[in-house]
Amino acid sequence: MNVLVVGNGGREHAIAWKLAQSKLVKRVYCAPGNAGTALCAENVALDILDNAALADFAEREHIDLTVIGPEAPLLNGAVDAFEERGLAVFGPTKRCAMLEGSKVFAKRLMQKHGIPTGRAQVLDDAQEALSFIEKHPWARVIKAEGLAQGKGVYVCDTLEEAQRAIEELMVERRFGDAGARILAEERLSGREVSVLALSDGTTVRALLPAQDHKRAYDQDRGPNTGGMGAYAPARLTGEERAEVLTRVLEPTIRAMREEGAPYKGVLYAGLMLTPEGIRVLEFNCRFGDPETQPILALLDSDLFSLLESCATGTLAKQQVTFREGAACCVVLASGGYPNAYEKGRRIHGLTEASALEDLVVFHAGTRKEGSGAVTDGGRVLGVTGTGSDIQRAVENAYLGVSRIYFDRMHYRRDIGKAAVQELKEEAR
């Protein structure tokens, strides 16, 4: 089989890497890819927002399955374009991708179908929004409806902060039209966990729970980023896992089918475990980045077979199995990220790191230059360690990190630290 992976981040490298290991797969292409995907796939220079160009390539090269990584091409209708031409594709249609593309769509679906989530009000007028939050002290989380590079959520402590958020989103239009409508949401508290599930529109198969680290600096300080590291499995009791499946994932897939939009692909549920039970904070319509890196590092099942089953409606016959143990991905970023940063810095130590056991270095913002690689984005590498438990996985990841260097390299030193601490306390 020939596969095409669309995207150029760490997530896409992990997907291409795992697909390349499948006995069923002959060739892997990645569009446009990075210096890491070039090691396990053939990079092709295609515009990921040009649906016709992607589908033309898939037809011409006899691609048996195309896997769309990022949300932008999904929301741009890449899957719809492939399906119109009868090409097998993994990912949700444009309408289904609205679960991520519109927080209002997602909230209304959850409210209508009884999927547990925080109380919220949709507001499309700034004056109305300001008077609403003044009257309702529970409404202190302000969210832009649309995509805002992960920066459109304001978790506020005071009324004044919430007012400021509304000004920024609705009056100053910091994120353009993404902030034309907002949600004023109840502020929840508890531990956060992400659960990703595969679906063919009917059957749902959850993957290992994962934990992301969104802030730029240690101890969850600094600005929000796309994710500075992640580990899997995140702590979730059997009961909690069952609850996520039966109260969130399965009902959401059922709801989408009932709405006439069967959801195929990965459904990513960002959850909070509150004292009152599980609540959905957000949905994404794709694999998480960097959650995918530790999840796929532990996946035992054949990824091609799973993804193809989602595309063809045959997931019911598949089981998803994982290796014992844990995995931890530490993101190495360009100094300055998530704000301005420089590109083109030579990356040292990749060969040394890759020679280590229980380690895989996924590339994100990298580009081939000569025989080596240079930085080409904010998040540069995802150094992913595996081990028999989270402590060993974290140690292996940081051992890998210690081998790699580029000018102005920045990373968090506490990825997985809380989980290791909990493990130690349990052992006492």
Ligand code: AMP
């Ligand atoms: P989201 O993009 O909706 O996942 O929001 C980004 C982050 O904001 C989440 O990972 C949470 O840490 C936080 N957050 C979102 N919604 C709430 C809420 N209702 N209460 C408290 N924190 C929230």
Ligand code: GLY
């Ligand atoms: N790491 C968070 C995301 O992929 O949305």
